[in-house]
Amino acid sequence: MSNKQWYRVNNEEKLMTPALLIYPSRVKNNIESMISISGNVNRLIPHVKTYKMPAIVKMQMSYGIKEFKCATLGELQMLISCGVNHILLAIQPTREKVIRILNFQKKYPEITFSTLVDNLDSLVLFSNLAKSKNLKINLWLDINNGMNRTGIVLEYASKLYMTLFKDHNINILGIHVYDGHIRPSELQKRIELCNKSFEPVKDLIVKIKKLGGEIPEIITGGSPSFYPHSLNKINRLSPGTTLLWDLGYQKIWNESPFKHAAVLATRLISKPNTNIMCFDIGHKAVASEMSLPRLEIIGLEEALHVGQNEEHLIVEHKYADNFKVGDLFYAIPYHICPTVAKYSKAYTVTEGDLGPFWEIEARDYQQGI
Numbered sequence: 001m002s003n004k005q006w007y008r009v010n011n012e013e014k015l016m017t018p019a020l021l022i023y024p025s026r027v028k029n030n031i032e033s034m035i036s037i038s039g040n041v042n043r044l045i046p047h048v049k050t051y052k053m054p055a056i057v058k059m060q061m062s063y064g065i066k067e068f069k070c071a072t073l074g075e076l077q078m079l080i081s082c083g084v085n086h087i088l089l090a091i092q093p094t095r096e097k098v099i100r101i102l103n104f105q106k107k108y109p110e111i112t113f114s115t116l117v118d119n120l121d122s123l124v125l126f127s128n129l130a131k132s133k134n135l136k137i138n139l140w141l142d143i144n145n146g147m148n149r150t151g152i153v154l155e156y157a158s159k160l161y162m163t164l165f166k167d168h169n170i171n172i173l174g175i176h177v178y179d180g181h182i183r184p185s186e187l188q189k190r191i192e193l194c195n196k197s198f199e200p201v202k203d204l205i206v207k208i209k210k211l212g213g214e215i216p217e218i219i220t221g222g223s224p225s226f227y228p229h230s231l232n233k234i235n236r237l238s239p240g241t242t243l244l245w246d247l248g249y250q251k252i253w254n255e256s257p258f259k260h261a262a263v264l265a266t267r268l269i270s271k272p273n274t275n276i277m278c279f280d281i282g283h284k285a286v287a288s289e290m291s292l293p294r295l296e297i298i299g300l301e302e303a304l305h306v307g308q309n310e311e312h313l314i315v316e317h318k319y320a321d322n323f324k325v326g327d328l329f330y331a332i333p334y335h336i337c338p339t340v341a342k343y344s345k346a347y348t349v350t351e352g353d354l355g356p357f358w359e360i361e362a363r364d365y366q367q368g369i
């Protein structure tokens, strides 16, 4: 098989489109690259939101990765069933979810469960709930160092940290900093911005230590800041998209060692007018939170994506005549995490051959409720 066509399936007639295809050998390559950048497998606490598949969690476990981040209770339950050592629910939970976490903590004492906190009300709630169950809750202080999504601003962080540190119902694991706002495509600029945004976090660490606090660990970043943070040897690293890699991040980190390991398959289903092609890949089959284009069709990179609705993607292409209805195409999505969640299972492809399906077990918010 030529390198250019690594994505091609031998028995294309077996593919029911639209479809999500996963290439296990490329996922392995990505895991190896993550470990190589980290320098030590124990630094990694990868996010599972990108793939939501037990098969990929287990593949990482076979490399010695034992701790994972998740964003939903469905992902958390998938990680329990995989038998990982530590599950960080990396989104500040509300009451009903904290109760769930504490119940899981009782039921599975061999697993460490932890989550984030960024305000005093939640801290008090978590502490009281833990006390009522005779447990200690494991918490990370979530810091806002510029993304303005969640987290406490640095100014108030040391005070809240010390309150956590002194609370007998809380086991403080450290600080958590997610800096998804760091997106320059030039590596040097990304490193500089990452370091600049992290400078006040370093000051915070010094301040907490002066106040008598201890910070067991610091978790930083996603994929764009993965390499910059890997240079700062003291912290843990938590990328997610690196496992499957998508076009959005490829454009930010072009020289990365990560390979696209998830591809979409789609068929041309109509040619309603001159130079217009319609594919069976609507926004029910690819992440659509951004404007068009939402995927790049291999071989039709120059096409103008003019419209997409639930089941249809319309593109204009000057060589539309070269293609006929029924032709199969492969495409790389711009944003893989929400794309995966559109599918209940993925075809696996090894050296062109279709293998067993991989279940997207944790695609569902309602799972286990």
Ligand SMILES: Cc1ncc(COP(=O)(O)O)c(C=O)c1O
Pocket: 047, 069, 090, 178, 180, 221, 222, 223, 224, 238, 239, 240, 241, 242
């Ligand atoms: C808290 C947190 N950590 C890690 C990640 C993984 O980041 P990325 O998708 O850039 O790999 C995300 C992604 O949204 C996240 O929200």
